[in-house]
Each structure stands twice: as structure tokens, then as C-alpha cells.
Amino acid sequence: MPTIFASAEDPSIPVHAMEEAGCASALAALPRQARNWAEHIGFSARLGDTLPVPGEDGRVAMVLIGLGSAEARARKRFGAVANLSVLPAGTYHIASALPLPLLEEMTLGWLLSSYGYDRYAGKPAPERALKQPEGIDAKRMDAIVAGEFLTRDLINTPANDMGPDELEAAVLALSLEFGADVSAIRGEELLEQNFPLIHAVGRASPRAPRLLDLRWGSQGPALTLVGKGVCFDTGGLNLKPGSSMALMKKDMGGAATVLGLASMIMALDMPIRLRVLIPAVENAVSGPAFRPGDILTARNGLTVEINNTDAEGRLVLADALSLATEEKPDLLVSMATLTGAARVAVGPDLAPFYSTQDDFAEALSTAAAEVLDPVWRMPFWAPYEALIEPGIADLDNAPSGGFAGSITAALFLRRFAATAPSYAHFDIYGWQPAAAPARPKGGVGQGARALLAALPKALGL
Template sequence: MTKYLTSRANAETRPIHLVNQRGLKEWLTGKPVAVRRWLEASAFDAAPGRFTLLPDDKKGIGGVLVGVDETDMLWACAALPAGLPLGRYRIETDLSADDATAVALGWLLGTYRFDRYKSFESGLSSLVWPKTADQKAALGMAEGISLTRDLINTPAEDMGPAELAEAAKALAKAHKGKFKAIVGEDLLKKNFPSIHAVGRAAEKTPRLIDLKWGTKGPRVTLVGKGVCFDSGGLDLKPAGGMKMMKKDMGGSAHVLGLASIIMAAKLPVRLRVLIPAVENAVSGNAFRPLDVLDTRKGLTVEVGNTDAEGRLVLSDALTEACSEKPDLLIDFATLTGAARVALGTDLPAMFCNNDTVAAMLLRHGELEGDPVWRMPLHQPYRKQLESKVADLSNISNGPYGGAITAALFLEHFVEGATPWVHFDVMAWNLAARPGRPEGGEAMGVRATYGMIKEFVAQGGSA
């Protein structure tokens, strides 16, 4: 990915001009007649996302004209690495530091390809770093997002609990962090009974992944759902519902990608990442509907449906996360279809028990062009999780408000004073757009990083 941004132009480097629809007429002032006629013939109107090649006086390519929306510079050039004739390009337009960094990041994301199993014959064009771009910030963000995408895109056969742990271990090693994992029967010895119960039926052993980094600053803890494949358990999913379940570890991919960005930026935080990594499989010792499971917190949970397993493994991880009294606790999970029904596939559902943190997240979602939508932790719905034989059920007693009741279930395992954010994400692009190919996707990560950066700058208090 980094090879597609370079520090040097050469004699063959072609200019890229960025122009919005209002400024097109002014840009054309003084341009050669041939350029004017070419744009007229090609009906180029500088609409965002459109671009056209410009002729030179030798009947070759003299440059590129790109239509942009100045409020969304991130994706302005994301289609160009694959869409332009192979070569080296430079941004000719003067840009602010923020816009230059956004354009560079968009270019990097536009070069992303999941090539683990398939080689791509067509090449990609490279860009000279825009003059005022923050190269470190763009590279760190691109690498974190690419890590998230790669982990989600990898099939479950090659991305089980052990492989997910290896990815976390490699990330910790790269940034001189600490890594450990509690594996198999040790989950019971160390009192993580729900993680063990969900994962015990699979040949691939369940585990709790634990990464730590940083010694100064506020405690920021990230928890990610790591269900590496979800068959639904004994409440087996239909084939259509099971097809994309390699992405059910998308929450873990999000927190590892976000951790990568935080560590690359060397934010002054005491970071911890917890990932309950399991497969929800079917075998003779699979947990069953109406079983009552123990949890690390001591609450008992009746299993209303074995396909609501993500919240079970998260319950133990959230309890452990709160044991250190973090200043900020954030979890990511591909938790409910109800969130997708409510908000569609592109917009992450965000639940938060702290209005200040929620407002910061919403603001950074707007600033970064990475929107999230706050959903309510509507307390009267808690009664829908009541069980006659246990402290609570893992599903509600009705068909409505499923994303809310799932969040309320998780809230039982969060200490009341801990500022907590829960993301219910799709983690997948159903269709390709510039810089956002079909497949695994990081959703809400840029907004969350911006919020964490501000949270740290304010001293770690909400």
C-alpha cells in the first residue's frame, strides 16, 4: 500500500487538478482552447466523483481534472489509483493540511486489495505526497483500516481463534506491547465461563486475547467480539444467514485496527484490548437452548437462543475490562440484525451511557465523514430480558427493539461509573465504492480515533 505514495516527482509525473462545480468556470479561465473543447465534448461538470483526462499540446495526457466536494475530501481521489492510466501523479491544487492528509488517506485506501488468495493483473497508479499532508497520520490510519479489512476478509478456516490471537500478538510485538491469551480449559480455571461455554463445541479452542500497551495517560480499554465463525449453534442458522459469518469476528478486527492506529500515533494512553475469540459450532457438547450459564460477574444467564452468543462472550470480557476501572471503555461487535434493519448496512449503531462522550463521537463522525448514529439505552426495555430461572435471559421476550435489548444486556456487565460506548456494526460493504471495496470494512473507527484523541487531550475525563 505504501508503495503507491512517493516523496518524489519525476519527468513523467502528471498533475491532478481538484475543482468543485462552482469553481470550474474560473479554473477554465486562460486555459487552451483544446482543453475547453475537450471538457465540453466530454460533458465534464466537476460533479464529485467525476474525473477526466486532460490533453497536452502533443496529443498526450497533460493531466487530470477531478470534481470534488470540499466537505468530503477523503474520497475525492480514491477512485484514481485504479481508474487512471498507470503512472505517477501529483496534486497541483493548493490544499490545507487537513485536506491534503485526507486526499492522501483516500488514495491509500483506494489502493487496498485483498490479495491473500488471488493475484491482480492490473496495476495501480502512484501519487506524490501532497505537500502539507501529515504522512504519519495518513499511513497509520490506512494501515489500521487495512488490518481490519484483511482480518474480516480472511475465511474462518484461516482466521480461527488461534490465528486471530496470532494477529494480535504480531501487532503487540510490532509496537512493543504485551500480549497474553487464556486458552481452552484455563478459561474455566480463570473464571471466564461464558467464553468457554460458547466456544467449547468447536475443534478450534476458545480463548481470551489480552493486549496491553502504554504506561502513561488515561486507561482506554477496547473490547471486540471475536466469533470467528457463527453457525448459530444448536439454533442453527439457515444457509443464507450463515454464508457471511466469517465476518462475525468483525468487532475484534475493529479494535485491533483501532489499536494499531492508536499505537502508531503514540497516543499517551494506557491501552488494553480484550477479545473473546471463539467459534460457535455444533457438536455433542454444544451449549443448548434454556441452559443456564455462569458469567465472570456472577450473574446467571438463561440461553433463550444459542445464536445470541456474541453478547455471552462479551459479558465476561466487559466484566474483566471494568476490573481495572478504565477511564473509557469501548466495544465493537457485529451483534444484531436489528441494528441493520434500523439503520441499514452503512451506519453503525452507537450506544453510550455518557452524554459527553456520545456528543464527542457524533461530532468526530461528522468531521471525519465517518458517521455513527446514537441509539437509546432505553431502561424500561430491561424487563424484556427477565428470566424465570436465572438473573437474565440472553434474548428479549419479544421481537422488537433487538439492538437496544442486546445493548442493555451488555450494560449489565459494565460498572455504572465507567464511560462506555457500544458499537453494533455491519463490518462489511455490500457494494463497492471508491476506496471502499466490497467486503470487510472498518466502520466508525476514524470517528472513534478522533474522539479518543480529543478525550486524551482533555485529560481523560468525560
């Protein structure tokens, strides 16, 4: 994989990062012209300040970055990030001596900020290349950035160009890059091979539903990732209003995120047996659409009453999770843009997760804080199990009442992962509603970097 860093031999512009409290002494150490310019502009190293400093020829000779204070950075994820939009194209290097965690934050933030989605309009953003800072693990940084950009590209692509066929093509392309094996079960084959819920959700669309299955690695503990691949969600016969349908191209954000994580794992050649399962469907409206009131039987034999066709994600995940548990992987993780209730609870920035194992949850939460990929543990609250048991069938896909929507969805999924030694479910949003440091507006990965950092401890690597 080609490096994302600029060549060490290229001429480059120095970037000086300084905290607000030490700004005066840091400026005093700069050449007089740079110091005078910074004082004239009023640069005070507040968090996020980015000041290009011109040289005698009028070109940018250096860049000053404000790191604010530790307290300010704690309130703003990726606070130590340059505002690349004010910098001209060119090659840069971080000239300041920074503690390694802060240097890693600044480097990753710079690289993630360089993302742009220009497939349909606009021009590619000017390239502001960065040289590899000393102490940075370039291979790991490459893997993380490439995986995150894959996730963003997949989510940002509109549904007319990112249906089940195109999602399958993306999985195949990833497999070819890393030498993985891929199989797909499509259309009526889903019924023949006992994936009835995936078939039911996707059968109304002319774009055939399918289950995508990627395998990589032959030794080590087994990790299975399951990602919701609903390429567009109309809500089915319980049709969404237009305002709720506008962002439904991102309803395959779970699939996009597990593919980004899989890319990171394979690029780093982690010693595990990796499996990725993606039920890829379009929840459309036509004569064959599944109906409210239908009772469907899942792969594992549980019956499900359909009380809302817009609660389709948990249905396709149920069949995929049932398949995953048949091999009893050491760790089973599902990721899905599953409920609006999760967003009401924690907003778009945090990735809520559920875990059947306290040790895993602790390792994940610790890793998430270290890599600035925030997660928040939610409870598999057993007293709410009754809410997903309608009486007429084993399970209800959309309990009435509106209480604890994310928890009841997670409890539903746990019924299909019950035999997994360790199961975790992420109810992600997958979208950045407004531009923020290192995260342009649009599709975004959540939880993948935290999981990557937690895997060594979680799997005993």
C-alpha cells in the same frame, strides 16, 4: 512505519480538482490541449467525474476531478475522491489549492480507494501512488490507512484461514510491530480462570476458544477496547439458514476493528495505557455445544438463560467486559457485529453506538462528522431492562418478541460494564455490501477513525 506516500522526487501527474460551479473558469486556466479535450468529452466537474487527459505522446498528462457542489458532497461520504479504476499505474500529485478539510478528504479517499484483497485470486491492482500534499499530517494518515487496511484484511479472510489461532497470530504480529505485551488463555484454562461464557460458546469447535489480552503503554489515562472475535458463527444449535450464514466470516468484525484502532493508537504513540481484549471463538455445532434452555453463570456472577444459541456474541463479550471493569479503565469501549436489528434501524453505513456519558457521546459525534466516519447514538433505554430479565435467571440472552433487538443487546452488555466510569458500545456491520467511494465491497472498519479523533477530548489528552 514506511510512508504510504510516494517520494517527493518522483515524476508525477498533476491532479486538478474543481467544483461544478467553477468548472468553466478552471478549465480556462488549463493548457489549450487539455481544455479542448475536456470540452470534447463533456467534462463538467460533476461529483465523482474523473477524466484522464492525454498529452502529445498519448500518455496521461493530467487528471481532472469533479468536486460537484458542497450540497452534493454532503450527500455522499467521500465524494471528493478520484475514480482510481480509470487511471493507469503511476505517481500523482494534487495540484489544486483546496481548503485543508477538502484536501484531507481527497487524500484519505485516494489512499483508502487503493485497497485491494487479492490473497486468493486476481492480480494486485496497479499502483496509483500519491505524493504527500502540503499541509497533510503524513504520520497520522499513515496510521489511519494502515489500521483500516488491517481491519479489512482480517474481515475479508475466510474462516478456514481466520480462526481463533489465526486471529491470535494477528494480535501477536501487531504486538511485535509496536512492542506490546500479549497473553492468551485457551481451552480448559478458560474455566480454570473463570471465563465460563467464552468457554461455553467455543467448546463445540475443535478450534479452541480463547481470550486474547494485549497491553501497550505505561503512562496516561487507561483505554480498554473489547472486540467480538467470533471467527465463524453457525448459530450453534439454533442453526442459521444458509443465506444468513454466508457472511459469517465477518462476525469477528468487532475484533478486527479494535485491532485496527489499536494499530492507529500505537503508531501515533498516543500517551495512554491501552488494553485490547478479544474473546476469540467459533460458534460450531457438535456434541458439546451449549443448548437453548441452559443457564450459565458469567465471570461476574450473573446467571444467563440461553434462549438462542445464535445470540452468542453478547455472551463472549460479557466475560471480557467483566474482566475489563476489574481495572476500572477511564474509558471502556466494546465493538461487535452484534445484531441484525441495528442494520434494520440504520443500514450498513452508519455505526450505531451507545454511551453512558453524554460528554463522550457528543465528542464522538462531533469527531465522526469531521472525519467522515459516521456514527449514530442509540439509547440505553432503561424501560426495556425488563425484557432481558427472564425470571428463571438474572438475564436472558435473546428476549422474545423481536422488539428493540440492538437496544436490549446493549443493555445486556451494560450489566457487565456497570462499574466502568465511561462505557460505550458499538453495534457495527463491518461490511460494505457494494463498492462506494473509498470503500471497496467487502470488509470495512466502522467507528475507528471517529474514536481516534475523539480520544484526545474524551481522555483529556
